[in-house]
Amino acid sequence: MKYLLDGDPGHDDMLAILLAVRHLEVVGVTTTHGNTSVDNATRNALQWVDFLGRPDIRVARGRAHPLLNSPVDSSVGNGSSGAAGAVLPEATTETYMSDAIAFLLGASHRYHSDLAIIATGPLTNIASALLADPSLGERIQEISLMGGSLAGGNSTAAAEFNIWADPEAAAVVFASGIPLRMFGLNVTERAGVTSSHIQRIREIGSDLAIVVADILQHVRIARRQVFAVDDAPLHDPLAVATFIDPGIFTLRDMRVDIELHGNHTRGMTVVDARSLTGSTDSPSLNRAVAPMRAANCQVAVDVDVDAFFDLLIDSIRTYDVHAIRAAAGAGEDHDS
Ligand code: BDR
Ligand code: CA
Secondary structure, eight states, rough: EEEEEEEEEEEEEEEEHHHHHHOOOOEEEEHHHHHHHHHHHHHHHHHHHHTTTTTTTTEOOOOHHHHHOOOOOOOTTTTTTTTTTTOOOOOOOOOOOOOOHHHHHHHHHHHHGGEEEEEOOSSHHHHHHHHHHHGGGGOOEEEEEEOOSOOOOOOSSSSSSHHTTTTTHHHHHSSOOOOOEOHHHHHHEEEEEEEEEEHHHHHHHHHHHHHHHHHHHHHHHHHHHSOOOOSOOOOOOOHHHHHHHGGGGGEEHHHHHHHHOOOTTOOOEEEOOOOOOOOOGGGGHHHTTTOOOOOOOOEEEEHHHHHHHHHHHHHHHHHHHHHHHHHHHTTOOOOO
């Protein structure tokens, strides 16, 4: 399998990229508005893949705006760079491409059904690509996404940020028929970074470990300025971890729809978690209990938090930048 990462780096997006580069065959990173401007996200992605020893990975700049609305101002907690706390050298290589939609469509033709997308930001790029070429869905094996929730939001009482930042795009993706895995707040908020996790990472002592520990320290402090929680959730890497160790998660097939119009619920993922016997197929019962619509998503309902952090920390401990750079150079086979 090949993996295309679509996101808004962004602290936790950077850790998602790290995990993916360490374990999976990453064919590109497409960037979007979200945690920061798309220009910041693109610069952060370029610097980060370079720092990770994979300057060959294409980074393609995606949409600056949601399909309908203005972009959300997400500078709180993310700083003017979008990744405050991460001190990285300037990127030394030019793998930049200006059109994420063309890149995504090109990758779908090139890799055909061997391609999965891991989405860790608003879904504007994927929706735009689907709107430009509806046959895209036939060429994507799966989308794993961080977004939504079984219940409750973080941007609003009802809506999680990635969905809320572009609900129309999310609606296009959830209606696309592409197999989906959803890692929502109901699992990601359980994966809180503790000071002991940060200490374990810092003690590894490598340049990478120190940068990651600094990022996580910043995330903990920034998060506590906004939410009354001790441990900052590490949302995005969960959408990657499922491909590395599926046993970390329990997934259930469910119907998920995106609320576009509610006064209080715009951007909410409406998840049908009912258990019905099927007797509601009778028309008289349907007036009281609507039948369930076909499942369109595998929803993560449980996570083994310790196994997830062990995976993340072991991945940092065993990350060998030089070996990764050499291996990538040996197998060079890039999109253009
Ligand atoms: C999501 O919003 C962003 O701030 C994070 O990067 C994550 O993708 C969590 O709601
Ligand atoms: Ca993100």
